[in-house]
Amino acid sequence: MKLPQLLSIRESLASRISVWIVLTVVVILTGTAYVGNHYVMKSIKLEENVKAFNVLGVVGQHLKAALITVEVAVRNHMDDIRENVNNPDALYRITQRMLEDNPVIVGSAIAFRPNYFPEQGEWFSPYSYREANTIKTKQLGSAEYDYLKMDWYQTTDSLKHDYWSEPYFDKGGGEMLMITYCYPLTDEHGNMTAVVTADILLDYITEFLDIDYFNHAYACMVSRKGTFISQTEEGIDLEDNFFELAKESGHPELIEVAQEMMDGKSGMKEWKSPVLGDSYIFFMPLQHMGWSTAIVCEASELFKNYYRSALVLLVLFICMLVLLSLLLRRSVHRLIAPLTKFTQAADEVARGNLQAILPTIHSKDEMHRLHQSFSIMQRSLVSQMEELKQVNAAKGRIEGELKAAKDIQLSMLPKAYVPTKESKNLDIYGFQLTAHEVGGDFYDYLVCGEKLFFCIGDVSGKGVPAALVMAKTITQFRNVVRYEDDLKIITESINKTTCDGNETAMFVTFFVGVVDLHTGRLQSCNAGHNKPLIVNNSAADSSAWVFEELPDKPNLPLGVMEDTSYVVHEKDLPIGATLFLYTDGLTEAINAERELFGLDRVKEHLKGGKSCKVLIEEMTQAVNQFVGEAPLHDDLTLLALKIE
């Protein structure tokens, strides 16, 4: 299979499904064929066994009939022989008649026991034989042809009844391979006087084995001693002994067959023949003779027809598989075609077209359910997108509102200070940075006549709630300082307003002060706020700086208790000294290592007698550097003022 085709199998569901189904069919059919083959082979073997036995049975019947004609011919002449037993010349004629009567007999002799006829010498055996279509007669016994020592004579003498000899080559007699029927001639006392014989050629018997069986089968016939009487295969000498050949071959199956044949059994054996390969031997006894016949047949020959049918079936099977896979591919392809369209629709949805058209499904199967799920997904996506748009719009609105609120909050803080005639000796600068859009820190200042009012505050919490309270407090401060200059009254008034309706216990740490720009007299009230610092040159050493916290003891923050009495402190703010106010966003600024900025760092940056603007810008920069990448977690507000 080419690579592109392989890839298409991996990427195409239709191909994969058809490959799996075809593979399953192949496995099932192969299994069935294997089992079927086993039983068919078995039944073919049985059938062939029966067929072979039939063939061998027929061979046996024919042979038996032929041999019986020989036996009958001999017996028929026995009375004649007895009558003429003292007339040697007549005996020649009897043997001659035997041949004339039965064309199967190629030679016949009446071999007398030694010196039966004293005038004839030791051997006397009238003998007729065939030569070139004529029957000739002669006396056979002589010193060269001493029949008395021959097997057939001695065996008949000892058996005292008729028998068929083993095959032998009649040297000096028939000069051919033959078997001989021997019949003992006895006198009135039962003593054997002669052996009457009838010879038939092994070639004649071989004709019976010319049987109509398979082409490559060969048959053989062995005597009870195992000598080949007849066989149809070249290369085996008829004088060989089957049992000895079997032993020499070393094939256990063959030895077993030989043993069973010798025991007069019938049967079938598989045998791996060196000549034929896998073969079968069918063997059967010839009861009449005590011989055995066998057919050896190539296994392939035996199953030839079956193999041919199996081949046709195999070709059909392969054709069917090819057809099946083509049909499957086609039909599965048609079944899953909507999947491709679903994929395209999904791609389109992914690109943003939520209304992508889905394939039409008419069936009620999984594809239908997929269609339903897909539609639900589409609808839900549309509604969620709509929701998302609304949420985004709302978020945008809130962000916009917060931005506006931030601007409003910034506008509540004082603008950059512009010195007036009365306040030209004043330096003041404030700065604020919120953690969120809006925050709860604030500062404010305003000059009323020769007095500067200023404040700084921090509302508890952050964000919008803190910002609302911050707006309320800073507005209240502005309003109150317009008509009141007593800090105690100012603070208590703002506290009352803050406590008013303060259900959620919001509170404000607040520091308010007023300084006389002429005298430097400072009054202050601290409502729970971080203590501001006064930074001044050391009186003793101009390069050293002294810090003073204001005041020792703070009051409660605003909004805690309505009837809190606020204590106001008074002191002088020396010329050139800087009053520095801050919220806890400064000292509690945290860096990535969770360290606090701390009061010591604050003090370090306060040194140097800088202008308020420079001081606060440097302080802000220092905090930003200290915090680094960490997010600002609280609002940061700084206010510095100085009287020159």
Place this chain on the structure above:
Amino acid sequence: MIMKIKTYQLGKELDSFNYQQVQDAILAILENGDNVVLDMTACNYVSSTGLRVLLYSKKVAASKDLMLYLVGISEEVQDIMNVTGFDSFFDAFSTVEECLSAINN
């Protein structure tokens, strides 16, 4: 009359991240009519939001004629309380035992 008292233990910090949880817990105790002993031994930071929780709880308690006692205030938290002046607003003890014996006497 024996005062009904429940002790609530604060964690390491009381700030804008956990104030809601602490506030709900304290209010639940007050709602049940019990006085609250807030054990702050483990706590070393209270933010302004945290202070608001203490203040709010104290106000709710007062409205129900109940008490909120602070116990085991650490040095860091004491600084914060001093700066804001809250130290004068709350009843504080150094240990829970001391607090309980003071209440019962």
